[in-house]
Amino acid sequence: MTDKPARPILKLKFPPAVKPVAPPPPPPAKAEAPVKAPWRCKPCGGPVTVPADADPASDVRCPACNANLGKAASFLSDPPEASKVRARYLG
Numbered sequence: 331m332t333d334k335p336a337r338p339i340l341k342l343k344f345p346p347a348v349k350p351v352a353p354p355p356p357p358p359a360k361a362e363a364p365v366k367a368p369w370r371c372k373p374c375g376g377p378v379t380v381p382a383d384a385d386p387a388s389d390v391r392c393p394a395c396n397a398n399l400g401k402a403a404s405f406l407s408d409p410p411e412a413s414k415v416r417a418r419y420l421g
């Protein structure tokens with residue numbers, strides 16, 4: 331049996347190329363329109379949202395069944411005037 335010469339350990343001549351730094355991922359998209367409170371249309375049960383910047387004098391309509399659910403002011407008041415609107419307050 332002959333002793334095999336130990337294999338020389340190969341060394342890298344140059345350090346590995348530095349990877350270019352990837353740009354940081356964009357921040358997660360935030361909801362554009364601020365929603366005051368989640369509601370459910372009483373006639374159809376569909377979700378209804380009222381933008382916080384909605385005109386208080388405007389009527390809020392269900393996007394699903396187009397029912398007139400009440401004035402935006404009633405939705406946007408704090409606490410919401412749930413008894414004055416045809417929607418169920420979930421918040």
Ligand SMILES: [Zn+2]
Pocket residue numbers: 371372373374375376392393394395396397
């Ligand atoms: Zn509806």
